[in-house]
Amino acid sequence: MERREVVRMSEFSISIRGSFSLRESARFITGWPPAEGIALASGSDLRLAFVRDGYRGHAGVWLRHENGTVRCELTGARDVAAVSKQTARILSLDHDAGDYPAVGERDPAIGRLQREHHGLRPVLFHSPYEAAAWSIISARVQPTRALATRGRLSRELGAVLDVRGQEMAAFPLPERLLELDSFPGLPDEKVRRLRGIADAALSGELDAEKLRSMPREEALTQLRTLRGIGPFYSTLILVRAAGARDELPAGEPRFREAVRDAYGLDEVPDEATVSALAEGWRPYRSWVAALIRVSASRPLVVSPSQ
Numbered sequence: 565m566e567r568r569e570v571v572r573m574s575e576f577s578i579s580i581r582g583s584f585s586l587r588e589s590a591r592f593i594t595g596w597p598p599a600e601g602i603a604l605a606s607g608s609d610l611r612l613a614f615v616r617d618g619y620r621g622h623a624g625v626w627l628r629h630e631n632g633t634v635r636c637e638l639t640g641a642r643d644v645a646a647v648s649k650q651t652a653r654i655l656s657l658d659h660d661a662g663d664y665p666a667v668g669e670r671d672p673a674i675g676r677l678q679r680e681h682h683g684l685r686p687v688l689f690h691s692p693y694e695a696a697a698w699s700i701i702s703a704r705v706q707p708t709r710a711l712a713t714r715g716r717l718s719r720e721l722g723a724v725l726d727v728r729g730q731e732m733a734a735f736p737l738p739e740r741l742l743e744l745d746s747f748p749g750l751p752d753e754k755v756r757r758l759r760g761i762a763d764a765a766l767s768g769e770l771d772a773e774k775l776r777s778m779p780r781e782e783a784l785t786q787l788r789t790l791r792g793i794g795p796f797y798s799t800l801i802l803v804r805a806a807g808a809r810d811e812l813p814a815g816e817p818r819f820r821e822a823v824r825d826a827y828g829l830d831e832v833p834d835e836a837t838v839s840a841l842a843e844g845w846r847p848y849r850s851w852v853a854a855l856i857r858v859s860a861s862r863p864l865v866v867s868p869s870q
Contacts, residue, residue, distance in 0.1 A: 573637065573638065573639060574637075574638040574641075574642075574644045575635070575636065575637055575638065576636050576638060576644050576645075576647075576648045577633045577634065577635050577636065578633065578634040578636065578648060578651065578652050578655075578657050579633060580632055580633065580634065580657060581657075581659070581660040581661060581662060582659075582660060582661025582662045582663075582664055583661065583664070583665070583682065583683045584629075584634075584655075584657065584661070584683045584685060585629070585682060585683025585684060586608055586609075586610060586627060586628065586629035586634060586655075587607070587608040587629070587683075588681055588682070588683050588684040588685075589605075589610060589655055589684070589685065589687050590605030590606075590607070590608060590609070590610050591605070591858075592684065592686070592687045592854075592858060593605055593610075593687050595858070596687070597707040597711065598689065598695075598698050598702070599687070600711050601711065601714075601715055601718075601732070601733065602614065602690065602694075602718075602732065602733075602734065602735070603687070604727075604730060604732065608628065608629060609626065609627065609628050609728075610626075610627045610628075611624070611625070611626050611627070611727045611728060611730055611732060612624065612625045612627070612651065612654065612690065612727070613625075613725050613727055613732035613733065613734040614650070614654075614690035614691065614694065614734055614735070615690065615691060615693060615694060615722075615734060615735050615736075615737060616641055616643070616646065616647060616650065617646060617649075617650045617691060617771075617772065618646070619693070619737050619738050619739070619765060619766065620643070621640065621641055621723075621737070622640050622641070622722065622723040622725060622734040622737075623638060623639070623640050623641040623647045623650075623725075623734075624638070624639035624640050624725035624726070624727035624732060624734070625637070625638055625639070625647065625651050625727070626639075626727055626728035627651070627655075634655070634657065636648070636651060637728060639725050639726060639727055639728075640723070640725050650690070650691070653688065653772060653807050654687065654688050654689075654690055655685065655687060655688075656685035656686050656687070656688065656807065656809075656851070657685070658807065659685075659809055661685065661848075664678075664848055664851065665678065667844065667845055667848055667852060670844050671841075671844045671845070673826055673827050673828075674826075674844075674845065674852055674855070677826060677855050677856065677859045678855065680859065681855060681858060681859065684854075684855060684858065685851065686804070686850065686851055686854040688804055688805055688807050689801075689804055689805035690735075690805075691770070691772060691805060692765075692770040692771070692772055692775060692801050692802075692805040692806050693738065693761065693765040693770045694735050694805070695800060695801045695804060695805035696761045696764070696765075696770060696787075696790060696793060696797070696801055696805075697714075697735065697741070697758060697761050698710070698714065699792070699793060699797040699800065699801070700754055700757045700758050700761060700792050700793075701713055701714050701717075701750070701754065701758075703754075703792065703797075709749065712749070713747075713748075713749040713750060714735070715733060716747075716748065716749070717735065717736055717747065718733035718734060718735050718736065719733045721736035721740040721741070721744070722734045722735050722736040722737070722740070738761075738762035738763070738765040738766050739762070739766070741758050741759060741761070741762035742759055742762045742763065742766075744758060744759060754792070756791070757790075757791045757792035760790060760791045760792070761790060761792075764790055769786060769790075770801075772805065772806045772807065773806075775787070775801075775802060775806040775808075776802075776806045776807060776808055780802070780808070780811070783802055783806075784798045784799065784802060787801055787802065795815070796815070799811070799813070799814070803850050808850060809847060809848060809849075809850050809851060810846060810847045810848060810849045810850060811849060811850045812838070812839065812842045812845075812849045812850075812853065813853050814835060815835070817832070819838075819853065819856070819857065820832050820833055820834075820835070820838055821860070822856045822857055822859070822860035823838055823841065823856060825859075825860050826856045826859060826860070827841070
């Protein structure tokens, strides 16, 4: 049964350090399957519906870019400061990107892409919790089926919010997943794995700031202890949810194909060649990787068999 949260309206703004385009963010999510339904783009406006950090409820945010500031209208939460911080992380606005153009100055191929997608920053999963849950739901199934299952979970166990006139369903809180015994479209093993994700979230293992502050291998090792989370998805959670800025994707053939296209190479480069090129992308290797993927017009997330 749908659960509609009491509507509370607040406003806040997010300061921008370095170049940023909300329009590019909106374009980014239109090509990213996991964003469907929980992040809606309309021109230069953006709407988000998500589980709040700390799992104390849900929030809906309508964003617009005005005079060098991202102005936001909040629905469904009282803790404006916490939601503002989380929204900034989702849009990668929690980083000072003043030195990001220097990457393009050193590397002409990247400079060209930065000009073509001026102000693009990666849009992240709303939280490591939601990224981990999506990883379980989407593994070994077609994206359309995974999206349909997540949508039903959100409407039946999450919250439906009116975000600036648009009805959006936010994912269930961990407590609701812990109560789950079965659900249409989810095999019993995936239900067990989702309960494990919920338990890990409530235990603090999926806290974004904690994961980002840990040494890389320690964070990835901790994530891989979660049932159903292997090397691919642990990296996804760290980079595309916790927001690690300087991580290089590994083991992704489509990304290497995109690198070939971006640099005009005759052949698809091997991992060593990509790693060598990426030395010039520091300290923004995650951002440049997202930029290269967008420029190639290829899916940003692949659901491999694990």
